[in-house]
Amino acid sequence: MPASRNLPDGDRSALRNSERDALFAVLDKGDLRSYVLLRLLYETASRVTELVHLPWSAIDWESRVITVLRLKSGASRKVKIPISKKLVTRLQRYQASLGKIKSLLVFPGNARCQPATKGSKVRGKAAWELCPGAHLIRFEVNRILEHAGVAAGLHPGLRHPHVMKHTRLCDVARHYKDRGAAVQLKELMRWSGHVKTEGLMYYLDDPEDKSKIQKEIQDELESF
Numbered sequence: 001m002p003a004s005r006n007l008p009d010g011d012r013s014a015l016r017n018s019e020r021d022a023l024f025a026v027l028d029k030g031d032l033r034s035y036v037l038l039r040l041l042y043e044t045a046s047r048v049t050e051l052v053h054l055p056w057s058a059i060d061w062e063s064r065v066i067t068v069l070r071l072k073s074g075a076s077r078k079v080k081i082p083i084s085k086k087l088v089t090r091l092q093r094y095q096a097s098l099g100k101i102k103s104l105l106v107f108p109g110n111a112r113c114q115p116a117t118k119g120s121k122v123r124g125k126a127a128w129e130l131c132p133g134a135h136l137i138r139f140e141v142n143r144i145l146e147h148a149g150v151a152a153g154l155h156p157g158l159r160h161p162h163v164m165k166h167t168r169l170c171d172v173a174r175h176y177k178d179r180g181a182a183v184q185l186k187e188l189m190r191w192s193g194h195v196k197t198e199g200l201m202y203y204l205d206d207p208e209d210k211s212k213i214q215k216e217i218q219d220e221l222e223s224f
Helices: 017-028 032-043 048-052 085-097 138-152 161-175 181-192 197-204 210-223
Strands: 065-072 075-082 108-111
Touching (some): 032 085, 032 138, 048 065, 075 181, 138 161, 161 181
8 A cells, every 4th residue: 555644634545536537637638658557557456567467468349348467465366357438449549559569568668577586476377477578667657657646736645556556446345335345345356356355444445435434433422
């Protein structure tokens, strides 16, 4: 979780809808790759490591579904994530813009995974075996979000790639809120790649309603 303390309205690590919209409005005026990269990060609730290793073959254009390889706690599992028509359109434009640059990866770069990296084992496979080519480095993703976040007026604690994942999972939790905690947790596990429910508790705390909930709790204490 990113360090997001000392925010004006408390300790958050997810964007409010207005903050999310402001960020993508800025990105929409910039280069296409940056927009696609961060929109994918948000819509698929991916970690940077998962995103930079994403191959074009993982995208089902017709059904608008992306198969993401979740890398969590030394294990891997594939999850199918639906994406918006708007993102599909931008992805197709971005792919066309690459022209003669032939890469199996959506975001080619100069970084190559090393076969003997400590802690790189994923169910018996080294991380480099899951990487079909040279890819972007984490710093590049951080830089893109930092610049866009500054332009959008985001607090420094919210200008971190993992905030995109937290924001999307909070969105998912809100979507399934009326169907009960069991369904919420099941969907959050599917989207996030978590294998234990303990790590999902944060996402049940709706950032849109957080200040209201805190006030209600305080009022209840005052009346006790």
